[in-house]
Amino acid sequence: MKNIPLYCLAAASMALSFFFETTPSSSGSSSSAPIAAEASLLSLFSDEDGKKHDVPANDSAAYDYYGQALGVNLTHTENKDLLRTVLDWIGTPYRYGSNSKKGTDCSGFVTRVYQEVYGITLQRSSRSMFSSVKHVSKDAMETGDLVFFRRGPGQPIYHVGIYLKDGKFAHSACSGGVMVSSLNQQYYHRNFYAAGRVETN
Incomplete structure (x- = not known):
């Protein structure tokens, strides 16, 4: 019962966040990245100490839990370890050069997610990662x-x-830390490259 006020505050915070999708940059540029308007509902599944509650043991209930927390419709065939690991990282603050x-x-x-889920060590920079993956189309x-x-043709991956x-x-944004965002948001739609x-395996 003592957690009810906390849950109410978290729900109110999530509702309000949807009204503020961008943060003004110090230079007044319109290209500032969106803030955590689409952050997950992770706070609703945590106790006062920030310890996350156990995910349901039943597969179907677990997928429902992950889907609700991450804001996606799952087909129950996705990698549960990936979903759990991403969810565990939601809310981590942004810090350049750290992991x-x-x-x-x-x-x-x-x-870190790829190491924890797949045991794969990826290149540390986004540009290096891009050169070592199999390129797929956006609709695939x-x-x-x-x-x-x-940020435009001829610009480096950032x-x-x-x-x-x-x-x-899911990503770590400088304006909000680890969160879930949409490729349909204007900022990400405009800057999506590949x-x-x-x-x-």
């Missing part, structure tokens, strides 16, 4: 594929995330 739960940048988040993306971003489902991907698949 721990105390703070991580985009490529640090991706490398699958859960676990990597999505890459650049950001990477992990594709989930329904146009959603998708790549890591051979996990």
Whole structure:
């Protein structure tokens, strides 16, 4: 019962966050990245100490749990270890050059998730990752594929995330840390460059 006020505050916070999708940059540029408007509902599944509750043991209930928390419709065939690991990282603050739960940048988040889920050591930078994956078309993306971003033709890749489902991907954004965002958001739609698949076998 003592957690009810906490859950109510978390729900209110999530509802309000959808009204604020971008944060103004210090230079007044319109290209600032969206803030955590699409962050997961992870806070609703945590107790006062931030310890996450156990995921349901039943497969169907577990997929429902992950789908609700990550904001995607799952087919119950996705890699549950990937979903669980991504969910565990949601809310981690952004920290350039780091890759721990105390703070991580985009490529640090991706490398840690791939190491934890698949035992694969990826290149540390988003540009290096792009050169080592199998490129796939946007309409052929699958859960676990990597999505890459650049700021226009001829510009270098500057950001990477992990594709989930329904146009959603998990990433560590400098304006909000590890969150789930949509490729349909104007910022990401404009800067999306390519998708790549890591051979996990």
